[in-house]
Amino acid sequence: MPMQPPAPVEVPEQKVKEKDxxxxxxxxxxxxxxxxxxxxxxxxxxxxxxxxxxxxxRHMREVHEQGRSMLWVGEREVAESYLYQLHQWRLQAILEQDD
Amino acid sequence: MREVALPLLDDVLRELSGQDSPDERRYLPPPDDPELRETWIENLREDHHSDLAASRRLVQDPSLGTDEPLSIEPEAAESALRGLTAARLRLRELHLVDMTDSSLEEGDFEFEKLNSREQQGYLAYALAAALQENLVLLLGP
Known part of the structure; x- marks a missing residue:
């Protein structure tokens, strides 16, 4: 019996957006x-x-002169770990998602 | 300076030790993860208390400000550094609220023109900074 190719699955647009x-x-x-x-x-x-x-x-000067400095970019879980460590050291820091 | 600044610094550290947590508005996790928020704040609270305790041990050490050598383990030094930052933030809020960021950063003001509360606050703030500078040097590159 010949194998049927799997039917294409339509992924809802909203889910694609969330994944992106x-x-x-x-x-x-x-x-x-x-x-x-x-x-x-x-x-x-x-x-x-x-x-x-x-x-x-260099990053310290950037913070001092421009009010902020981006220190790291990457996966959210790792970014959260860095954020926590900065907070432990009482530095004001935030996460932003890349545009 | 030591007679005024040290007791005030210790008072501020003691007051902070009685608080539940560091200023939560300053140290929040990303807002879209409510489950993380509780753990985040709870862990910071625990760190906060051990940091303040390390700072108080340093400030209360009888060798401080004398010719006697003061010994501190690296881990305790890091903890004390963080606790002193919390104290400086609190002194800024309590005693130096009318001073601008730039005047404090640059030291661009006349000490004699500050009121007595500000003068005491500034001395404790400067003492905490001096202790931090020494701890940073001690911890090395």
């Missing part, structure tokens, strides 16, 4: 905070993200 949304990467963004010391912020970036001194200092 979930697949978009997430950005970890730290916001400026006038209270925290520059040396402290640099140390936290090095500890949490494994940055070298130069990269951590």
């Amino acid at each position: 949304e979930l697949a978009k990467p997430w950005k970890v963004i730290v916001l400026n905070d006038p209270v925290n010391l520059m040396s402290y912020v640099v140390m936290v970036f090095k500890k949490v993200f494994g940055y070298d001194d130069q990269k951590a200092t």
Whole structure:
């Protein structure tokens, strides 16, 4: 008996949209905070993200001068873990989904 | 400075220890995950209390401000650093609320023109910063 090819399944447009949304990467963004010391912020970036001194200092300056700096982009679960660590260190940080 | 700043810093740390959690508005998880929210806040609350306890141990150490060496384990130093940040945020809210961010950041103000509450608050704020600078140096690159 010949095998019938499987009938095409129609995926509702809404589900496709949701899947696309979930697949978009997430950005970890730290916001400026006038209270925290520059040396402290640099140390936290090095500890949490494994940055070298130069990269951590560049991001610290970006936060200081522009009010925010994007520190990492990728999967939501990992982004949440970074966000939690930044909050543990009392830095103001948020997640934003990539456009 | 030590006579004024140290007791005030300790008071602020004690007051924060009596609170349930750090300022939840500042440290929220992404808003579209309500299940995560509870765990997030609960875990931060636990960290918050151990950080404040480490800071208080440091501030109450009799060697602080003397020529005696003060020893602290790296893990306790990290914890104390975070607790001191919480104290500086609270001092900013309680004593330095009328000062602008830039004047505080740049030190662009005349200390003598501050009222007594602000002067005390600023001394404790500066002491916490000095302790943090030392802890960051201690923890190294």
